[in-house]
Amino acid sequence: QVQLVQSGAEVKRPGASVKVSCKASGYIFTNYGIGWVRQAPGQGLEWMGWMGWMNGYDAYTNYAQKFQGRVTMTTDTSTSTAYMELRSLGSDDTAVYYCARGADSDPWGQGTLVTVSS
Amino acid sequence: DIQMTQSPSSLAASVRDRVTITCRASQDIGNDLAWFQQKPGRAPKSLIYAASTLQSGVPPRFSGSGSGTEFTLTISSLQPEDSATYYCQQFNSYPYTFGQGTKLEI
Numbered sequence: 734q735v736q737l738v739q740s741g742a743e744v745k746r747p748g749a750s751v752k753v754s755c756k757a758s759g760y761i762f763t764n765y766g767i768g769w770v771r772q773a774p775g776q777g778l779e780w781m782g783w784m785g786w787m788n789g790y791d792a793y794t795n796y797a798q799k800f801q802g803r804v805t806m807t808t809d810t811s812t813s814t815a816y817m818e819l820r821s822l823g824s825d826d827t828a829v830y831y832c833a834r835g836a837d838s839d840p841w842g843q844g845t846l847v848t849v850s851s
Numbered sequence: 852d853i854q855m856t857q858s859p860s861s862l863a864a865s866v867r868d869r870v871t872i873t874c875r876a877s878q879d880i881g882n883d884l885a886w887f888q889q890k891p892g893r894a895p896k897s898l899i900y901a902a903s904t905l906q907s908g909v910p911p912r913f914s915g916s917g918s919g920t921e922f923t924l925t926i927s928s929l930q931p932e933d934s935a936t937y938y939c940q941q942f943n944s945y946p947y948t949f950g951q952g953t954k955l956e957i
Binding site for chain 2: 768770777778779780782783795797798831833836837838839840841842843844
């Protein structure tokens with residue numbers, strides 16, 4: 734079955750970077766883009782960005798302006814894994830980070846808790 | 852950015868009730884809208900995409916309608932397991948914004 738499995742929880746110091754992985758299985762990886770969404774404690778869902786495919790092999794990205802210059806979304810097609818790296822972390826980046834497949838966001842990964850604390 | 856406004860923010864209903872959640876977009880998004888259900892401590896689950904198409908495996912008591920700027924999610928006969936927070940999201944233009952969520956208690 735189609736599945737996205739994310740990497741485990743992380744604890745980071747302010748100013749550090751975090752890289753979350755999202756391993757896909759059960760479908761052809763380059764047939765669907767991957768979106769990234771985060772959810773701060775007790776808050777709603779916040780869209781971070783999208784990595785899609787042109788011609789089935791050229792990746793392109795679109796990032797929310799809020800994260801421009803601080804986020805990078807990449808993929809490794811050899812392992813069907815998507816990555817989201819967020820730099821210069823602050824305490825307000827403490828959140829659960831999710832990946833989701835395709836334009837209709839189905840399915841979602843299980844989420845990765847990133848805690849930023851000194 | 853396109854603003855998505857859900858109403859109500861929260862509601863309480865009973866088993867077998869019919870409930871409707873509304874999502875309004877600040878500009879025309881065609882039918883580029885999805886609905887998600889999220890239970891505490893869990894990842895969101897896709898219910899509906901393209902405004903009215905039910906995801907595989909989603910019970911038929913869930914339905915979506917609308918186009919342009921106004922959309923609705925209807926649950927025709929509430930079940931206890933429908934207690935959750937529901938979000939809409941537009942996929943018409945970047946950034947793909949979410950509504951603020953509707954918490955449904957049963």
